[in-house]
Amino acid sequence: MSSTNGSAKSESKLGPKNVPTAEGKKTDELLDKHDKYEFGGPAGVTAMMIGFPLLMYYLWICLWFYDGQLVFPHSVEEIKPFLLDMWAHVRDDASPNLYAWKVYSGLMAYELLLALVLPGYMQEGLPVPSLGYKTLMYNCNASACVYTTMATAAILHYTHIFRLTEIIDNYGHIMSVAMIYGFAVSFGMYFLTVLRGEQIRMSGNFIYDVFMGACLNPRIGSVDLKMWAEVRIPWVINFFLAVSGACKQYEQYGYVTPNMAFMVLATWLYLNACAKGEECIPQTWDMFHEKWGFMVIFWNFAGVPFTYVYSVVYMASHDPSKYQFSTPTYILLYLTLLTAYSIFDTSMSQKSRFKMQCQGITTFRKAFPQLPWGTIKNPKFIQTAHGNRLLISGWWQFARKPNYTADWVQSFTWGLVVGGASPIPYFYSVFFITVLIHRCGRDFERCSIKYGKDWDRYCSIVKYKFIPGIY
Structure with missing residues (x-):
């Protein structure tokens, strides 16, 4: 590795572990306290908690019952x-019936059981300031769990115990159960945590x-x-x-369209990336800093699984003639997905493995597929006064969030797969870019406080947020 303090210099060894200095610990203490409201405060989060489930119902109804077009009075x-028509569809076609409870609860219970019993790769997380810089160990067995689930589903399907077509046919009912979960x-974890006296970074406002x-x-x-819900459910x-x-x-029809096959490939790539690279997740902001509240829980249990694949819902309920493409268009679509995925996969790997290197971890798990350039040899970085190191090598020399850019391109292809047949499958990419920009604002503000002048120096070296030369 090499550090940059105005100019780069080579180091023959990794150096000390990536732990904060006394000055850094003081900054961490400030950042680990509630000091201001986000998302519009109590009123804003209340609106989101009410509004987002209503939006999910509305978009699903438009997809399934109104030819994929947005309808309004x-x-x-x-x-x-x-409004009465909307309510009738929710009441009749999205009721949380017993069948939906069995399907969703069965998946949750099975995934939790597999996570508890299957062996995995033990990975040390980052030092957590609120735990006195203690590091937690994570049993990364998502790959074993995912492929065991796939094998189980195949057996259930072919023995006619549970036909996989029933999932899409009962979409509305299962979605309602997911929302209830x-x-x-969210509320259960809040009350349990407060009763046990383990709450951190509280504002004092209940709903917030x-x-x-x-x-x-x-x-x-x-x-x-938190990691289980992020990978195993959505x-x-x-x-x-x-x-x-x-x-x-x-x-x-007796065949599967290239469009639907594209979504099977796209969702498998993302699921497999999360599973095979699960040991990288403990190094992320989600594990290190974000608390497990409604924002994360509802999104993993209901938001992601029931809003990201609207293209699948549309294609499953419409004739393939509505979204057929030419062969060159299909080739371009698939190539765009695979290119974006490779950048997403390797950029995430580079950053996470760099953080592991800074902890003194030099042996990394190998899982399929291992793409080239997933680990940077002798990476360049900025050594901060806080004690952390900021990576300026690999994809991270070109932009501060190259993984976000690649991730968004993937989300956009999930809408492009139906072309102009319906605007609703583009919801994922539109919503996602809004989330990413907001998340970057939160992250960069926190980094500015945490690293001070070192962050300014980092920004002078890595000038662009998402797209090199543009933004």
Whole structure:
């Protein structure tokens, strides 16, 4: 590795572990306290907690019952009939029935059981300021869990115990159950954490603290619930929704369209990336700093799985003639996805493995597929007065968030796969870019406080946030 303090100099050894200095610890103490409201404060988070589930219902109804087009009342007189029609679809086609409870609860229980019993790769996390810089160990067995789940699903499908087509056919019902889980776990974890006296970084406002969360690293045995929910629930559901859509097409038409096959590939790539690179997740902001509240819980349990694959919902309910492309267009679409995925995969790996190197970890897990340039040899970095090191090598020499850019391009292709047939599948990419820009603002503000002049120096070297030469 080489450090940059005005000019680069080579180091023959990794040097001391990436631990904060006395000055850095003082800054961490300030950052680990609530000092201001985010997301518009209590009023803003209340609006999101009410509004987002309503939006999910609305977009699903438009996809399934209104030819994928956005519908709305054109006059005051039409408002009441419009709302009654929306409610009728929720009541009749998205009721949280017993079947949906069995399916969703069964998946949750099975994934938790697998996480508890299957062997995995033990990975040390980053030092956590609120735990006195203690590091936690994570049992990274997502790959074993995911492929065991796939094998189980295949057996259930072919033995007709549980046909995979039933997932997409019961989309609305399962989505409602997922929402109920999101709310119940969010409020339940808040009360449990407060009762146990383990809350951190609290504002004192009830609804805001439920939204942001009270606990940082809740666990059941060896399972870190926050990491488990991030990997095992949303992306598993996304993948199986795509597979369900493909099965439904095959049963209806005798073939699977290139568009639906694209979504099966895209969701598998993302799920597999999370599973095979699970040891990198403990090094992320989500694990290190973000609390486990409604914002994260609801999004993992309901938001991600039931808003990111609207293209699958559209294709499963519409004739393939509505979204057919030419062969060159298909080739370009697939190449765009694979290119974006490779940059996403390797940039995430580079940053996470750099953080591991800074902790003195030099042996890395190998899982399929291992893409070239996932680990940087002799990376350049800025040594900060805080004690941390800021990477300026690999993809990270070109932009401060190259992984976000590649991730967003993937999300955009998930909408492009239906072309102009419906605007709703583009919701993912539109929402996602809003989230990424907001998240970057939070992250960069925190880094500016944490690193001071060193952050200014870093920004002078890595000038662009997302796209080199543009932004």
